[in-house]
Amino acid sequence: MTEISVIGGGSWATALVKILTENKVHVHWYLRRQVQVEAINDQGMNPDYLSFVKLDTQYLTASADLDHVLQQSPTILFVVPSAHFPALCSSIDPAIMQDKQVITSIKGTVGKDNVLPSAFVSNYFGIPASRQAVLAGPCHAEEIGMGKKTYMTICSANDAFLEQLKPCFRSRYLAINLHDDIAGIEYAAIYKNVVGLVCGMAKGLQYGDNFMAVLVANAIYELELLLKGLHVDDQRIACSSYLGDLLVTAYSPHSRNRSFGELIGRGYSVEQTQNAMSMVAEGYAATQGLYETAKNLGLNMPIINTAYRVLYNHMAVTSEFKLLERNMI
Structure with a gap:
């Protein structure tokens, strides 16, 4: 896997972008605030979260245009607060998501029915479990930013998808556990x-x-x-x-x-x-x-x-x- 579109501009998203770009995965990164976009593209740092982390701009393009970022990669990683996820999804044309693979790292139930993020993606965009994965801990963004030893879990019902994702996140300080219990x-x-x-x-x-x-x-x-x-x-x-x-x-x-x-x-x-x-x-x-x-x-x-x-x-x-x-x- 050579590129991933990341949706979300907080500390956890920043930590994941750091890992991906270190592994030479090109990241198309959507952030709402233009000031963040400009600082990332010009200086390789997120001014609002984990600002001490230097990001490799050779493998990174930030934008405040959501549709544009979604169209750049076949794989989408959503890293947003659960309370904001329905509104975000409502602003996306479902046609854009038709053939996408989706990764979620959202730690809350979604919507008035309190469904899991993966279930919400299935219900809203019609994306089956075979094209979904979940990123989980145990990890804090701050320690990933500092390169401290960390273990991450990647879940999917699709073994081939898991094997695609593993080298994108594994590093000298990050060990990966693979799981199928989404x-x-x-x-x-x-x-x-x-x-x-x-x-x-x-x-x-x-x-x-x-x-x-x-x-x-x-x-x-x-x-x-x-x-x-x-x-x-x-x-x-x-x-x-x-x-x-x-x-x-x-x-x-x-x-x-x-x-x-x-x-x-x-x-x-x-x-x-x-x-x-x-x-x-x-x-x-x-x-x-x-x-x-x-x-x-x-x-x-x-x-x-x-x-x-x-x-x-x-x-x-x-x-x-x-x-x-x-x-x-």
Whole structure:
């Protein structure tokens, strides 16, 4: 694979563009803001995200023209917040996408029906699973930017597509795990953002490491319960493809979801927290989607319930955590 069109201009998109261009894959990159486009094309850097990363412009062309970028490559990589994905797709002529291969790296449920990003792509553009792949963690964009050792998961039902993608992302600091469980990996990637929020709330409330360990252990149990409730194929979830992202999001200071939750735990309102954050915390929207999913499945998931009541019912975080304490096992 020699070229990929990347849609999205945040830190994770920037990290993925860095990897691709280092592997001499030509990237056609769509960003909404012209100031980003000009800085990338002229200086090889994204002024808004991971600005310390120098990108190889020999293999990179940025543009604010979405249709133009989509037409440049047979493979499209969507790296946008889940809440923005439906509006983005509504601005795309379905005819452009007719023969495309699509990769998504979107960590939230999509639309009013709370579907997975891969399912949304199938429903909206008619692109079958055989022409789709999913990129997942465990990884933070900041550490990829610094070239720190990282493991990434690429999922697809199409083995040939996986083999095409593997050399595009593998590098001296990046190891690749290949997987075929798209739904399971996507749900794990979405759920981990809610866990990151709740762990951040615990930190903001000054809970210690002992409680945090119990919280994360219960989160692993909840994830297993969720996957079984969704009839996702029975998998060994105790591996990095499922749990790695959950653990790094729960504990790392790089996690924007953890930072979001910490501000909530310290007494900030949702609106104040959103205004204080320079980047989107996917866990906020993911909480609502997973809460509705768990409710429809009849699952009792105290961690998701806590996040939902604090963020959407505006319940006091201190009292909700006292209730959560009693539901830990």
